[in-house]
Structure formats: C-alpha cells, structure tokens
Amino acid sequence: MEFLTVYMNLLPASLAQGAVYAFVALGVMIPFRLLNLPDLTAEGSFPLGAAVAAALISSGWGIVPAMAWALLAGSLAGALTALIHLVFKVTSLLAGIIVLTMLFSLNIRVMGQPNTALFSHDTLFTVLLDADGGTPITQFAVLCVLLTVLCAALFWYLHTEAGLALRAVGANQMMARAQGLSTWRYVIAGLAVAGALAATGGAVMAQLQSYADVNMGVGVLMIGLAATILGEALFGSHTIARQILAPVLGALVYFQIVAVALSLGLRPSDLKLLTGLFVLLALAVPMVKARFRRAPSPSKSEPRP
Amino acid sequence: MTTGTVQDGVHVSDLHKTFFAGTVQEKQALNGVSFSLSPGEFAVVVGSNGAGKSTTLNAIAGELSVDSGSVLVDGDDLTRLPAHKRARYMSRVFQDPMQGTAASLTIEENLAISARRGQPRGFRSALRAVDVETFRTALEALGLGLENRMKDRVALLSGGQRQSLTLAMATLKRPRLLLLDEHTAALDPRAAELVIDATLKTVAGGEITTLMITHNMDHAIRHGDRLLMMHEGRVILDLDKHDKQGVTAADLVERFHDAVSDRMLLN
Ligand SMILES: Nc1ncnc2c1ncn2[C@@H]1O[C@H](COP(=O)(O)OP(=O)(O)OP(=O)(O)O)[C@@H](O)[C@H]1O
Ligand SMILES: [Mg+2]
Numbered sequence: 001m002e003f004l005t006v007y008m009n010l011l012p013a014s015l016a017q018g019a020v021y022a023f024v025a026l027g028v029m030i031p032f033r034l035l036n037l038p039d040l041t042a043e044g045s046f047p048l049g050a051a052v053a054a055a056l057i058s059s060g061w062g063i064v065p066a067m068a069w070a071l072l073a074g075s076l077a078g079a080l081t082a083l084i085h086l087v088f089k090v091t092s093l094l095a096g097i098i099v100l101t102m103l104f105s106l107n108i109r110v111m112g113q114p115n116t117a118l119f120s121h122d123t124l125f126t127v128l129l130d131a132d133g134g135t136p137i138t139q140f141a142v143l144c145v146l147l148t149v150l151c152a153a154l155f156w157y158l159h160t161e162a163g164l165a166l167r168a169v170g171a172n173q174m175m176a177r178a179q180g181l182s183t184w185r186y187v188i189a190g191l192a193v194a195g196a197l198a199a200t201g202g203a204v205m206a207q208l209q210s211y212a213d214v215n216m217g218v219g220v221l222m223i224g225l226a227a228t229i230l231g232e233a234l235f236g237s238h239t240i241a242r243q244i245l246a247p248v249l250g251a252l253v254y255f256q257i258v259a260v261a262l263s264l265g266l267r268p269s270d271l272k273l274l275t276g277l278f279v280l281l282a283l284a285v286p287m288v289k290a291r292f293r294r295a296p297s298p299s300k301s302e303p304r305p
Numbered sequence: 306m307t308t309g310t311v312q313d314g315v316h317v318s319d320l321h322k323t324f325f326a327g328t329v330q331e332k333q334a335l336n337g338v339s340f341s342l343s344p345g346e347f348a349v350v351v352g353s354n355g356a357g358k359s360t361t362l363n364a365i366a367g368e369l370s371v372d373s374g375s376v377l378v379d380g381d382d383l384t385r386l387p388a389h390k391r392a393r394y395m396s397r398v399f400q401d402p403m404q405g406t407a408a409s410l411t412i413e414e415n416l417a418i419s420a421r422r423g424q425p426r427g428f429r430s431a432l433r434a435v436d437v438e439t440f441r442t443a444l445e446a447l448g449l450g451l452e453n454r455m456k457d458r459v460a461l462l463s464g465g466q467r468q469s470l471t472l473a474m475a476t477l478k479r480p481r482l483l484l485l486d487e488h489t490a491a492l493d494p495r496a497a498e499l500v501i502d503a504t505l506k507t508v509a510g511g512e513i514t515t516l517m518i519t520h521n522m523d524h525a526i527r528h529g530d531r532l533l534m535m536h537e538g539r540v541i542l543d544l545d546k547h548d549k550q551g552v553t554a555a556d557l558v559e560r561f562h563d564a565v566s567d568r569m570l571l572n
Contacts, residue, residue, distance in 0.1 A: 161417075161426035164410075168418045171407035178366070178405070179474070180392030180423040 006263035011256075012136030018255030019143035020208060021223050023201030025231075025247035026154070028224030030194040033243060034158075035170040037092045039191060040221050041081045042198040044100030044107075045074040047217035049199025051107040054116040054212035063124050067203045074199020077103060078191035086184050100217070107214045115213040116206075123207035139208060146204070150197075151244050158240050166190050198224075222275045227251035229282040312380030315342040315482050315514055320364050320374035322538075334360040335371065336538030342482075342531070344379075347508050347515045349525045351557070352535035358518045359400075361535070362486050365516070367391040378481055393423030396475035397484035398468065402491055405471030408460035412451060412470060415459055416440040419474035443473045447503055465496025469503055476507045483508065485517040501528075522554040532557075536565060 024042055031039035049070040056066035077099055084095035108114050125133035128142055157163040169176040169186040176183055198220070206212035224247065231250020237243045258271060266274070322335040334357045342348055350358050363369040365376050367388035375384045378394045396419070399405050406415050417431045420439070437455070444452040447469045451462075459467060468488055475483060485504065489497035505528060508515045519525055525532055532549055534542035534557070541564040544552065 157428075159431055160428045161421060161431045162428060164414055164417060164431035165426045167410060167414075168407045171409045172404070174368075174399070174404050175407055176418075177368070177388040178392060178397050179418050180389050180421075181418070181426070182387075182389045 003263050007259055010259040010263060012140065014255040014259040015140045015252065016136045016143060016208065018252040019140055019147060020201055020205045021220070021227060021255065022147055022248040022251040023204065024198050024220050025224040025227035025251040026150070027194040027197030027201065028221060029228045029243070029247040030190055032225065032228065033237070034167055035187060035190045037187065039081060039092050039194065040096035041078055041099050041191065041195055042221045042224055043217045044103030045077040045195040045198040046202040046220045047107050047214055048077055048103050049074050049202030050206035050212035050216055051110040051214070053203035054118055054206045055111050057118055057121050057123065058116050063122065063127060067200065070199050070203035071196045075192040075196040078193070078195025079188050082188040082191040086187060104214060111212065115211065118207065118210040123210060124204065125207060133210070143204070147248055151248060154244050155241060219272045219275065222272070222279060223254065226275050226278050227254045229279065230254050314344045314346070314379065316377040317341070317365060318375045320361065321372045322360060322364060322369065323372060334538055335364065338374070338538065338540055340533060340540055340543060342514050342516065344514055345512060346531055347529040348517070348531035348533055349529040350516060350518045350533045350535060351520070351522065351525045356535040357538040358535050359486055362484050362516065362518065366395065366397055366484055394480065395482040395484055396422060396480040397486070398471045398475050398488040400487040400490050402464040402467040405474070406459045406467050409458060411456050411458055413437060413440055413455040415470065416443065416474060416477060419477050422478050443477050447473060463496070465492045465499055468492060468500045472500065472503055472507065476513065479513060481514060483513050483515040485515065487518050487520060490520065522557060526552055526554065534561060536561070
C-alpha cells in the first residue's frame, strides 16, 4: 500500500494548502456566483497580496499592518477591474486580464525583484505557533479559525441591506436600477471584496511558505473555480450559508483530490491540466444531461400555472 | 403635501431621441413628446408598434438618455439623473416578467429590496420582522397565496405571479409615478386579467399617478382618466376623462387615421 502511505504523508500539507486556496475560492465565488460577472483578477491580486505582505514584512513591518495593506491592495485591484469594465464598457473578463497583466509588472516593483524570501522573518505562523511556523496540522487549525471569522463576516454582510442589494445587482441589473440601486457601486464593491479575499490568500500563502513569487498566481483562478464548482456539487448552493461554504469546503476537498492524484504518481506539473479538465467536465455535464433529458421526451411542455 | 401648484405632477416636455444618428440605420424614435399628468391621474398610452411608447417610458425612467427635452416630477428636474436616482420618484413594471424581479432571490428578499427603493442601504439586517409583516399584507392583497411562499425563490413563480409580485414591489413604497409598459402582454388571458385587476385595485382611487402602455383598446377605453395616443414619436391624441366618455375602439381607430392624415397634410 505505497499509495496510502504517500497520501497520508501529503494529507496535512494538502489540508493547509486547501485552506489557503479557500480564500481565493471565496474571492472567485463572489464575482462568478453573486455578481454573475466572470472575473480573472484573482490571478493578479493573489500574487499582489503576497508581494505586498512579503515586501512589508521583510522590511520590518508588523504582520497585521502588512496583511492589512495586502488586503487593501487587493481590493483596489478588484475595484480597478470593475471600473475598467464599467467606464470603458469592456467585458469583465478582458478588464480582469488587463489588470492582472499590469499587476505582474507592479508586483515585481513592489518587491523590487521577482521574489522575496521571508525565512528569517516572523510570520503569522511563527508568531501564533512556534519558531518553525508550526506543523501543517497546526497551520491548518490557524487557517480554519481565520476562515471561520471570514465566512461569518461574509454571511452577516450578505444578509444586510447592502449585501442583499449586491445580490440583487448580480441577479438582475435592470430590476436593481429600477429599485434605486447603483449597479456601479455594487459591482465595484463586490469586485473589491473579491480582490481583498484573493490578496489575503496570497498574503497568507507567502507567510505559509515563507516566500513570495511573482508567478505564484498562475492557475489560481482555475483552482478557485474548480473548488467552487466542486463544493457546490457536494454541498449545494441554494442558501447563502451553502454558497459561502461551497468554495471553502470545495477547496479542501479539491486539494485532497490533488493529493490522491500525486500519490498515484502524477507530477505536480500535470495538475493544471487536471484542473482544466475538471472545470471543463463540470461545465459539460449539465449540457450533456440536458440534451439527454430533452431527447427522449418531446411531450414534456406542460402549460405553466 | 402641497397641492394645486403648477409644478405638481409629472411634466414631460419635448422629448427627442434619435437612435444611430448619422448612420443609415438612423431612427427618430421620439419627435417632441410632451404631456403632463396631474397628481393621481391614471393615463393610458396606446399606439402602433414602433410609435415610441416604450422609448418614452424608458426616457422617463432614465434607462435611456434623450437628445433633448425634460422630465419633471413635482417640480424636480430629473432629466439629468441616472435611472437608479429616479427610483426615488418612480417605479415600474416591465413587459417581460423576468425583468422586474430577481429570480435567484426569495419573494421576501425581492420585497425587501423594493421596501427601500430610493433610500440608502446600510448594514442593518435586510429582513426585519416588522417589514416581513408588511410584505405579507401586500402579498395577501394580491390574492394569489404568495404570502405562504415568502421564502420561495422567485424563479419558481409563473409569469403572472412574477408580474403580480413586481406590481406589489412597485407600490409597496408609494411611488410618485408608476410606469407600466404592457405589463400584461406576456401573460395568458387569465393571468393578464388577474394582473390588470390587481393594477386597478392599486392604482384607481387616485392615489398613484400612473402611466400605462397597452395594446388592449378595451382596457384603454374602460380604464384610466386619460388616453394618450402616440404615433411616430409624438402624442397625436390626448383625451381626458370627459372626452373619453362613450368613445369606442372604432372611434379611436378613426381618430388615429384622421390624426395621421392630418399630420401627413401638415408635413
Ligand atoms: N435601443 C434601441 N436602439 C435602436 N432603436 C430603437 C431602440 N429602442 C427602440 N428603437 C426604435 O425606436 C422606435 C420606437 O420603439 P418603441 O420600442 O418605443 O416602440 P413602442 O411604441 O413601444 O412599440 P411596441 O408597441 O412594439 O412596443 C422603433 O422604431 C424601434 O425600432
Ligand atoms: Mg413597447
């Protein structure tokens, strides 16, 4: 049973990894699900958060202000995407690509180099756990606490007047305007929150691995999307609580699948192919299902009450 | 509320709108639309396809910017306000039942959105117990049993139920102007009658100034205090309650043809 021993060795670290990407998955869920506005900015705001946190921590800043600035930077990136989309009537996808491309250069500027090591600095994990930054399991515990607070805050927000307004803008912009909601305001707010979440994920990742790299964002969007889709399939999305939990739990499950794939002998470099295939499959299944359902019963058009 | 000043009510003056100006597809949709509604008046708008009825409504609602002209409600000039800021003054029910509600939100959430139309949204809980009771009363008035389904997603409702809900949302917080654009056109006859009945119940009684577009001549003649007929981007006929007495659909068609040929002679 070599597979099992390998997997058991990977398990703790894959849980911690999943918990970090849960932040990103939340940041992907908001535009894709709540706003119905596909947005790729996470690919740039994730490394942005890492770069800002790493640059500040390595120059002696405290962990809390470093993470606060990372969060703020991420929300600005999200807001910028929203503004490009709204002002210049560019699709949200293209607006996000523009921003993430620019962020690549900006992230190098922020760090002064393409990467920054934090090995000799205090991080969230060395401060809260031990000098080595804890074990994967204790790291996972810390991340779970953070995620719980975050999910609770998001749950509360989405049940406030402003949060409900954001969901209405995502559901039907025409109706939202007719009810006096500024669609601009809520699209900007939503993408800013999404950017803040992705950047927080990046800041946490940089501290977890004691290392920030300008390329660490490549593929995070697909991971976030895969986690969201997986979580929704497993846990549903019909209530706000489920819609929030889906990306978080989905990210944890997703990295278990990754660990299994790795222990079966897959190379880490194969993972992006696997993620892409998974998302493709998830998108294809409903379509295939619908076609099958439609084909055999042409007489199912009943009048609606 | 002060009554009797000239400013009160709705004043639409000389709206012009040309789509695709300067191209081969140039289309003059509004060609000087003007009319005024006194407070509480219920006006019905009729006219052939492409007459500019929807464009007029969209211009009043701010969904569309006009080339010239102005829209005033109770003395406030709304002409330069974006749609969401005009929602303080007016509400609307669309032709398409999908457009007036948010399908992925529940019935009570939709009502909660409309309960604060035109007011700032803060960080208070969106669904407070007192409000939910108000929502229940509003739904009961529709007589469709929706008050027992307040936690259902709107996506589960039929077109007629969605239109009725949209109407309830539009009037939950009393608007100074209610805009209805063929809001029963997409419904089957029975549902259409239900929604029209609900509309008359809310609108008649002179509480809400209303502008209703319809293709149903019978409705246009039977209901409302005013009848406006539009053609080629203008109001070509304006009958008040008194003028409307005894008018038949055939009369209207005749008046329409007269008005059109007059205009042709003038041009
Ligand atoms: N967004 C638009 N872009 C270009 N042309 C438009 C647009 N909206 C309306 N038009 C044109 O303006 C004219 C008036 O259209 P409008 O929708 O106001 O007519 P209507 O009176 O509501 O007709 P109907 O009874 O068919 O609903 C039509 O010729 C239409 O093709
Ligand atoms: Mg129309």
